[in-house]
Amino acid sequence: MITRMSTLFLRTLREDPVDAEVPSHQLLVRAGYVRRAAPGIYSWLPLGYRVLRNVERIVREEMDAIGAQEVHFPALLPREPYEATGRWTEYGDNLFRLKDRKGGDYLLGPTHEEMFTLLVKDICSSYKSLPLALYQIQTKYRDEARPRAGILRGREFVMKDSYSFDIDDAGLDASYLRHRKAYIRIFDRLGLNYVIVAATSGAMGGSASEEFLADSEVGEDTYVRSPGGYAANVEAVTTPVPAALPFDDAPAAHVEDTPDTPTIDTLVAVSNERFPRADRPWTGADTLKNLIVMLRLPDGTREPLAIGLPGDREVDMKRLEAQVSPAEVEPFTEQDFAANPALVKGYIGPGVLGSENASKIRYLLDPRIVPGTRWITGADANGRHVYDLTAGRDFTGDGVIEAAEIRDGDPAPDGSGPLSLARGIEMGHIFQLGRKYADALDLQVLDQNGKRVTVTMGSYGVGVSRAVAAVAENSHDDKGLIWPRELAPADVHVVIAGKGAEIVGAAEDLAAQLDAAGVRVMLDDRNASPGVKFTDAELIGVPTILVVGRGVATGVLELKDRRTGTSQEIAVDQAVDTITALVGA
Amino acid sequence: MITRMSTLFLRTLREDPVDAEVPSHQLLVRAGYVRRAAPGIYSWLPLGYRVLRNVERIVREEMDAIGAQEVHFPALLPREPYEATGRWTEYGDNLFRLKDRKGGDYLLGPTHEEMFTLLVKDICSSYKSLPLALYQIQTKYRDEARPRAGILRGREFVMKDSYSFDIDDAGLDASYLRHRKAYIRIFDRLGLNYVIVAATSGAMGGSASEEFLADSEVGEDTYVRSPGGYAANVEAVTTPVPAALPFDDAPAAHVEDTPDTPTIDTLVAVSNERFPRADRPWTGADTLKNLIVMLRLPDGTREPLAIGLPGDREVDMKRLEAQVSPAEVEPFTEQDFAANPALVKGYIGPGVLGSENASKIRYLLDPRIVPGTRWITGADANGRHVYDLTAGRDFTGDGVIEAAEIRDGDPAPDGSGPLSLARGIEMGHIFQLGRKYADALDLQVLDQNGKRVTVTMGSYGVGVSRAVAAVAENSHDDKGLIWPRELAPADVHVVIAGKGAEIVGAAEDLAAQLDAAGVRVMLDDRNASPGVKFTDAELIGVPTILVVGRGVATGVLELKDRRTGTSQEIAVDQAVDTITALVGA
Structure with a gap:
């Protein structure tokens, strides 16, 4: 097959389209794909x-x-x-x-x-x-x-x-x-550069589930890997649960005035100054943050959900969404607060959320909040926090939820070492639906x-x-696309770099011979300058580029590898054999 | 490629599905397509x-x-x-x-x-x-x-x-x-058996237009052919327009009581008895029938349309629809009559429809109604008809419409002889959209x-x-489908007609050899009787059937042609060559 660029339905663009932010989108539009x-x-x-x-x-x-x-x-x-x-x-x-x-x-x-x-x-x-x-x-x-x-x-x-x-x-x-x-x-x-990761099955139901993610900074999926070989979509990562601690000797909970503590950092600083722990300083990981969201259920009704987690971690919305699917997560609005006057914004604590309290909001805890852990948390009153509130003694939740963010360095759930985070594009998903x-x-x-x-x-x-x-x-540079041969729109891009009859004739002849040998040829036979043609060839990304120019007079052509950028001179009379071998045609 | 029927996702049916009325539908469902x-x-x-x-x-x-x-x-x-x-x-x-x-x-x-x-x-x-x-x-x-x-x-x-x-x-x-x-x-x-016919362009707009119709009694399109080579979709056929007649000497129109003339035939009989023409008897083709329909325009509004045509012809709804498209044709209801009291059902004539009258209904005439033609038509009063109403003298329409049925024997518009009608399936349509x-x-x-x-x-x-x-x-018989080779799901259907190891081994061996030669093989390796297998092979319709049965013992196979039903014995050791040649693989 010979694709002649003079008649090909194609217009390449020199500028990125305004609505395209990622390289693949920019290049696929610019190169006319x-x-x-x-x-x-x-x-x-x-x-x-x-x-x-x-x-x-x-x-x-x-x-x-x-x-x-x-x-x-x-x-x-x-x-x-x-x-x-x-x-x-x-x-x-x-x-x-x-x-x-x-x-x-x-x-x-x-x-x-x-x-x-x-x-x-x-x-x-x-x-x-x-x-x-x-x-x-x-x-x-x-x-x-x-x-x-x-x-x-x-x-x-x-x-x-x-x-x-x-x-x-x-x-x-x-x-x-x-x-x-x-x-x-x-x-x-x-x-593709890809990784196979453990996955949740989401709205599909079912059990065993893995995703194939292409490595990419622009990917929407975040996944983790450990040195020991653990790999999982971040939604599927489970938190190693610490052992419960004895709390017989734990100090009693006490409510304190804590003015001017708008952030976790200021709260920790004030706490260490005024209400120090005996054993070690308080850290952000000792604060208990309670976030309330609204779930929109598939039937359209809304239901509040409270999530308790260590104050040094944010809720990862995608992990949360994976947990509550098919419900969707919406913000808990000012109107929602107004309708629940017991909730004191900024100071919500297990006091109002605990299962025996009046708010009746479902309260799910991060897996790290095991019995015996001692917390600084909201006292359900403006400017006040409660100290040494002890899980399992002073409060319990209605269950556990994996909604906290995963961080570089967090331990892998299987003990295979610290996790590192990366981003990927979900290319494949296999899962056992079961029955x-x-x-x-x-x-x-x-x-x-x-x-x-x-x-x-x-x-x-x-x-x-x-x-x-x-x-x-996965496969481009600043000049354009670089296709693997099996995907490329052609095997070889023949650039006619000159107007003389000898050059054009040689190129046409080579194209015909390559075509006859089963090579898919793109032939740039346009009335355009060699510069324009080279730029387009690099943008379009056919893996092999054959330049037919003045060298024809001395029997020489230039063969370029699009990926490496290297080029070599080859003799006209060996071009077909060389390219056919390269292509595997 | 070898398709093993033992694992093929297929269930053939012995009975036609209840909702299938045409052979292709019945067979494609029964044969598991x-x-x-x-x-x-x-x-x-x-x-x-x-x-x-x-x-x-x-x-x-x-x-x-x-x-x-x-x-x-x-x-x-x-x-x-x-x-x-x-x-x-x-x-x-x-x-x-x-x-x-x-x-x-x-x-x-x-x-x-x-x-x-x-x-x-x-x-x-x-x-x-x-x-x-x-x-x-x-x-x-x-x-x-x-x-x-x-x-x-x-x-x-x-x-x-x-x-x-x-x-x-x-x-x-x-x-x-x-x-x-x-x-x-x-x-x-x-x-396919097909014909290329002139077509209207319908909702597409444009000018030159032809359809490719597959000959088929179950086709939804009716087309015409003449001995001289004219061919057209019935919607596109134009009526040869007769020459206008002089009407200076035509008798004056006269209204008569015509009781008991419920049909065109009774009206013609009564007319010839009581109001005979001087030159020849009245026929149904001398009566002028006026039909009123409602058009539903794309914007949802309704608009009446009156069609005047010779009483011996019906309106062809598909021809009418093609003429008024994109409007749709709906019946003129009793309520519509009630809203237009000047219209006397069964006796509507040009008197009430003519352009200068009060009904303001658009009135389009069949092309045969040329100036000078004399008609018997409704007098807009119960039980009364008007005679010798002369086109161009006594009435005109608002235009011409090609809505009357085409009949076997009607003249082709290009003078190429009498038309004959047939039915077809529209397979292709080419047309010049223009600008x-x-x-x-x-x-x-x-x-x-x-x-x-x-x-x-x-x-x-x-x-x-x-x-x-x-x-x-186009291609089936009462036993099943018969595919042309280029369309068939396989080239050869190998039936293992027996359970002995020798038979099974020979069939497997032949299938493997055929596959290696590039022949697409369907192999009936199911645990079923030869009768069931033959029935299914004929239903499925692969063009060539190779029966591997007891003859293997003496080196003989049976090769059947699905279309002709003929079969021949071939030697086991010549089967691959014979079939490969047949298939052109």
């Missing part, structure tokens, strides 16, 4: 669509290789199955809903667990049909509150979603592992003994359109 | 998706061959561009509309003229970028009032739509012809003289998912 059609909704131009289809091909090959069978569901789906599993409501505003001309309720599919479950129920009736793995590569929809970074987080996007169906847990484990291996091959072929959907939609088959048993399922996703952006994030 | 997800919305199972992708491949190859460039637009589209061209309203109930979480208006794209026009406006600024042809293979949405026949007329479907952009009319003609030739190759490769969209969205480029000129466009569609059903309609 995608264009914005609406917020979070993009059109694919010829070069971009080629790369997208290359990703699809890799994903398809690896899914076929593990025996998964390709099907294709509609994107426009009826409400009923999603009603049966509760997701019609649980998805909240993230779901695009619409009505047809008869008033029937429909949605644009965000994922297809329900539809796959119902189809398998329709087709399979015996254990003999299992194990089964089905997949589709399909356009999906989520009405993101904050679509961002171009195709990295869009509202219409392409995903590969697959589902496994097994008769028992051992089968599910095997299906899960098969997908895990396939995903490793997929992300290896995509040339949640099969139960909700009554998917049973007959087992070897003729007994009806509920099928257990796994759910596996790859962000196909997102992969195009993630690879661009 | 598609399953209904909602009215007019289907899921593709593994075999069906393979066929769909084969159609896509053929379409893609032929589009690429004419230099069209593949892009991909979103299906979820913002309202604004469709508002600019009026189609947000014109599409009426056929458009799926929805709102996002911020209340913004969106639609699910039925076609993408607007988006392509805007993208080209964004990318191209000079005549040097033209001619340009872009295409996409994409999921589209129309909220059909009557989805039917499975994937033949669905509400979510796959289309290839392409658009050409040219600087002038000659360029558009050339682009149109390139697409026309590509479509001929596509439909030839699909193995409608470019004007509405301001798509201009600089011409050779640096002057801004408006681009002229063509629009071209292929029903990709519909093609799967149309081919099934």
